[in-house]
Amino acid sequence: MKAPSPRLAALDSTTSLPSGRATPREGALDEPERRVVRQLVEALLFEGLVSFRSAPRAPGSGFAAIYDRDFAFRLGQVPVRCVGAVSSFGRIRVAEGSIEHRAHGVWREAPLRQLVESLDVDAEARQRLLTELTQTVALCRWNRAHLAHHLRPRRGLSFQELESALHEGHPYHPSFKARAGFSLEDHRDYGPEAATCFQLQWLAVDARRVRTALPEAPERFWARELGERVYAELTTRLTDQGASWDDRALLPVHPWQLRALDGPALRQAFTERVLLPLGPAGDRYRASQSLRTLLNADRPEASHVKLPLATVCTSSPRHFRAHFVCTAPAVSEWLGAVVGEDPFLRDRAVLLREYAAALFTPSPRAQGAAAPHGAEALEGMLGVILRESVVTKLAPGEEAVPFNALTVVEADGRPFIAEWLDAHGVEAWVARLLEVMLLPLWHLLVHHGIAFEAHPQNLILLHRGGWPERLALRDFHDDTEYVADFLRRPELLPDLGRIDPYFDTVPDDDGYRMASTDDLRELFTDTAYVFNLADLSFLLERHAGF
Ligand SMILES: Nc1ncnc2c1ncn2[C@@H]1O[C@H](COP(=O)(O)OP(=O)(O)O)[C@@H](O)[C@H]1O
Ligand SMILES: [Mg+2]
Known part of the structure; x- marks a missing residue:
């Protein structure tokens, strides 16, 4: 499956190639920082964001033989070198710990901050990148200090356990644990790795501000999803506030999200009773590796719950795109029909259908109605998609x-x-x-x-x-x-x-x-x-x- 990188041939650089290099130095950077530095450099090289030169590796370095090339490039004015390989599809694989930059005439292993500071990008982009990468390192360090996933083989763990134990995260994207806005406590309480269980928060929303795509009448649906007892409890909390399901829709919220959204728009929505808080209720959940999709910890066969989060991870905002929520059940049904009616696919592909969805829409549904001032801040921020469990x-x-x-x-x-x-x-x-x-x-x-x-x-x-x-x-x-x-x-x-x-x-x-x-x-x-x-x-x- 090896193919030469088309980018390799196309690029050129004025940086001279390294001649000979030291064996890997122990203790310069710790493993989390080395990993992020490696993924950053791999992405810079593979995406062609910096021009580089490469040549068969000079003898004498202590890295595994599979890394058979020396790479040289510049970040801004700073010369950088590393040992790596070009693997299938032109993916560039850099030996961890081999990335060095030259400072004051001396080659040294390059720390993350200095590498990012050398990048030829505008100050704001550089700061944003540094924040994302630093947070990724911090969360990896926390995982290593507090969890044992990296200490024992994970073979034989259940699907649910693996969704937490696969702490590595995205193997290519450098800011694979950016999770903007997550403190270390949030990471412990809501990150997939720690597998902490928590209840969802519930809101009763003015029905004119909700779009839904549920497979049956809302009351029947939620009573079935949550169980009669939990649904009755939520109903009591609703009627205690002088409201009823006649003009209200039920919506779960990620507890982190409720805190993250705390601000003028959310407060106004509570004050005007567009949103009524019903508090925590129901089964306990824990994050899957996608962070915003939650697995039911009490009933593994119950649906997975995907909830919008006002965070950014691997460069994507993780709230919902408003037009791509209530379409979920129709898209799933369509694919289900395609697969179900095709004998070849039927036995081979299993679809975890997204069979129900709801979205809070800050502006009332009436055509052309304007959102209350500032309410756009909540667009795509409150909603839910329910997905079948693989179990x-x-x-x-x-x-x-x-x-x-x-x-x-x-x-x-x-x-x-x-x-x-x-x-x-x-x-x-x-x-x-x-x-x-x-x-x-x-x-x-x-x-x-x-x-x-x-x-x-x-x-x-x-x-x-x-x-x-x-x-x-x-x-x-x-x-x-x-x-x-x-x-x-x-x-x-x-x-x-x-x-x-x-x-x-x-x-x-x-x-x-x-x-x-x-x-x-x-x-x-x-x-x-x-x-x-x-x-x-x-x-x-x-x-x-x-
Ligand atoms: N190999 C991978 N490829 C893509 N995303 C990954 C990978 N490993 C981990 N992730 C993480 O998974 C998340 C994407 O999941 P998302 O699409 O939000 O949820 P879901 O798949 O449950 O609907 C991102 O935060 C991303 O960082
Ligand atoms: Mg996904």
């Missing part, structure tokens, strides 16, 4: 692992999948994995004209004793793409304009509909290969000689 989908003997478990290395120095490779043979296992993972995604793309964002966090592997069986997919509401002329079953496509008039006028490329199959190809290639299987391939190269 309900398992056939007898099947187990589920988050797909990114396949690329991590355990405390014993061997891959998470080591025993599976031993048991089945590397070649047979990889062939089976590709069949189980790629064929459904490929079929969806070329047969049905639909691309799914298949990055590792959205995929779940169903297996028996490590032997891949089926692929489960989650998270359809934001990034599913299709090209109208290439749909195999256009009659199944939902009329999204009926759910939200936005989709009647939205141009190609701004909604789910793309103008060109190139967009679908790009989504597929990036998420299935470049930022997914490329990591598996690099792991197999390092640990299985494959």
